[in-house]
Amino acid sequence: MEPENPPENTLVGPVTDWYAEHARDLPWRRPGTSPWSVMVSEFMLQQTPVVRVLPVHETWMNTWPTPAALAAAPSGEAVRAWGRLGYPRRALRLHASAVAITERFDGEVPDTYEDLRSLPGVGDYTAAAIASFAFGRSHAVLDTNVRRVLGRAVSGVEFPAPSVTAAERTLAGALVPDEDPEVWAIAVMELGALVCTAANPSCDRCPIVDRCAWHRAGRPPYDGPPRKVQTYAGTDRMCRGRLLAVLRDADGSVTQERLDAVWADAVQRERALASLIADGLVARHGDRFALPD
DSSP, rough: OOOOOSSSSSSSSHHHHHHHHHHOGGGGTTTTHHHHHHHHHHHHHTSSOHHHHHHHHHHHHHHSSSSHHHHTSSSHHHHHHHHHHSSHHHHHHHHHHHHHHHHTTTOOOSSSSSHHTTSTTOOHHHHHHHHHHHHHHOOOOHHHHHHHIIIIIIIIHHHHHHHHHHHHHHHHHOOOOOOSSSHHHHHHHHHHTTTSOSSOGGGOOOGGGGGGGGHEEEEEOSSSSSSOOOOOTHHHHHHHHHHHHHHSSSSSSEEEEHHHHTOOHHHHHHHHHHHHHHTOEEEEETTTTEEEE
């Protein structure tokens, strides 16, 4: 569906004013926080709620306050410190990015989208987010929350398409203000996280409800392709998590028997273990297993 309004952004004032009053106090948003702290938070927040990220981010920054500090540590220690955030390959990619930053950028997180995009594990969204939030660059930062807010407020749809479209990028780019673009980016994201939520949006608390195309249209239900519903119980992902937890908690390597004890289905267990080894999250030493060196 095409946007109801032209790209002139009359949403900036109400959204940023709302953000100034309602923004959560998060360590990676505080004045003076390092670009590295912002980068670590962006890796951790991918598909993970803020409440789970907060304690791990704090521990991580205390342990490795700079990219060089992380780069000097074994990648297995990054996996261990990742704890139960899920999707542990992000820990390996963040470690690899720290090595690249140390070797190619003198230990300083690069400040341009292009250089950030060249780092391991840094895609379009992450590069735009770091460039915007850490360095005040003008970028359209399109995470799930932002896409939902713009889809509802401007395009009049309950949910955006499963993947980012060219039209979305064009619209989001046209809405980025010249002044304080990073404030706009984080304010829209916060609005989606706290008010314009996927389920039960609080339209009565929304600062732009009077300008929202979806609300004015009577909040029509989503009629696009079926939305994915993530499952966890009994999946290979859950099995991988159980196996990795054994290795994180171990002091050194463990036997096959230790791993066998945490998952009854032998076929699924072996498949999950093989995938962990293939991903570089587990190292095999003869008949024993450990986190990577």
